[in-house]
Amino acid sequence: MVATIRYEDIVQVPKALLHDHLDGGLRPATVVELAAEAEHELPTTDPEALGRWFVDAANSGSLERYLETFAHTVGVMQTASSLRRVARECALDLAGDGVVYAEVRFAPELHLERGLNLDEVVAAVIAGFDEGSALAAAAGTPIRVGALLTAMRHAARSQEIAELAVRYRDTGVVGFDIAGAEAGFPPTRHLDAFEYLQRENFHFTIHAGEAFGLPSIWQAIQWCGADRLGHGVRIVDDITPGPEPVLGRLAAYVRDKRIPLELCPSSNVQTGATPSIAEHPIGLLRDLRFRVTVNTDNRLMSGTSMSREMALLVDTFGYGWRELQWLTINAMKSAFIPFDQRLQIIDEVIKPAYGRLLTGPGRP
Ligand SMILES: O=c1[nH]cnc2c1ncn2[C@@H]1O[C@H](CO)[C@@H](O)[C@H]1O
Numbered sequence: 001m002v003a004t005i006r007y008e009d010i011v012q013v014p015k016a017l018l019h020d021h022l023d024g025g026l027r028p029a030t031v032v033e034l035a036a037e038a039e040h041e042l043p044t045t046d047p048e049a050l051g052r053w054f055v056d057a058a059n060s061g062s063l064e065r066y067l068e069t070f071a072h073t074v075g076v077m078q079t080a081s082s083l084r085r086v087a088r089e090c091a092l093d094l095a096g097d098g099v100v101y102a103e104v105r106f107a108p109e110l111h112l113e114r115g116l117n118l119d120e121v122v123a124a125v126i127a128g129f130d131e132g133s134a135l136a137a138a139a140g141t142p143i144r145v146g147a148l149l150t151a152m153r154h155a156a157r158s159q160e161i162a163e164l165a166v167r168y169r170d171t172g173v174v175g176f177d178i179a180g181a182e183a184g185f186p187p188t189r190h191l192d193a194f195e196y197l198q199r200e201n202f203h204f205t206i207h208a209g210e211a212f213g214l215p216s217i218w219q220a221i222q223w224c225g226a227d228r229l230g231h232g233v234r235i236v237d238d239i240t241p242g243p244e245p246v247l248g249r250l251a252a253y254v255r256d257k258r259i260p261l262e263l264c265p266s267s268n269v270q271t272g273a274t275p276s277i278a279e280h281p282i283g284l285l286r287d288l289r290f291r292v293t294v295n296t297d298n299r300l301m302s303g304t305s306m307s308r309e310m311a312l313l314v315d316t317f318g319y320g321w322r323e324l325q326w327l328t329i330n331a332m333k334s335a336f337i338p339f340d341q342r343l344q345i346i347d348e349v350i351k352p353a354y355g356r357l358l359t360g361p362g363r364p
């Protein structure tokens, strides 16, 4: 089955992406140019070497050290024009990689160092997504990009960011998230924000079960009411392996309620959440039919793309088009846009394209 899937075909086929950080996806050349404008000092100003530096530095085995690399992206995203450019290029790069639907997240509170206010940050990013999407459509690779506003879990601005997200819900923001170091910063610190979002009938995901285990996932779901789990990969700690794996109560709840797991294979290896792609629990979680999705997390820090993450799964687990379609439909079902719009993308874009690959000449 592996031989029947070519990388170019993976790029062509429509993909949906739910977990991608704006400040983790800059083009290395853009970091270099923006750093020169901002007088921000980089480890190197050669774009190729810089791209390698990000991947090497992020290969630390620790989420905290992985997150240190963001100083060089957030540092050059402090003006409306730089934010707009980065967002425009993000939409274009995702569309060029065959992503038809993306939710891209960023933390407005990290972009206030040079005088922007929170609203200006959000407006600049949304303008960039809109520009990039219009250019992508003109180039024949249409994409829809929604923003998720992230609050940093070690900080104390989550209520404010949640209100900001709701304010922009009809103009490009589709949900809310918390991110940052997980150990020591439980999601319940931000309970007020989550309760506010629930009262507003808004959507949110929570980074949980990446650098910390089951208590974090349990709080995210049972205390905070998360719609989805950012990573959630440590849910396997509640599954006893064997020929007939046994699910604990939390794992059973997550599967029974179809709570989407935003798995990010390459990122999980870099932060030490799993030793290798081959040992990544995505194989087990798929076999057990959890609502698994595959994502990039930070394309710059992982030197990756949606197509590359899928190709890794094809190479490692022998996935074919059927599995890639399942992952894509899972992601689209789990998106934060209205149900009818999700269905439309599934029925009119995703299924026809995979259908052709599943039945085409030489295909299984
Ligand atoms: O995998 C991750 N886990 C937790 N936090 C992350 C991850 N990737 C990025 N960020 C954090 O999210 C902020 C907003 O995008 C980034 O600046 C980074 O600090």
Ligand SMILES: [Zn+2]
Residues within 6 Å of the ligand: 019, 021, 179, 207, 230, 297
């Ligand atoms: Zn993330």
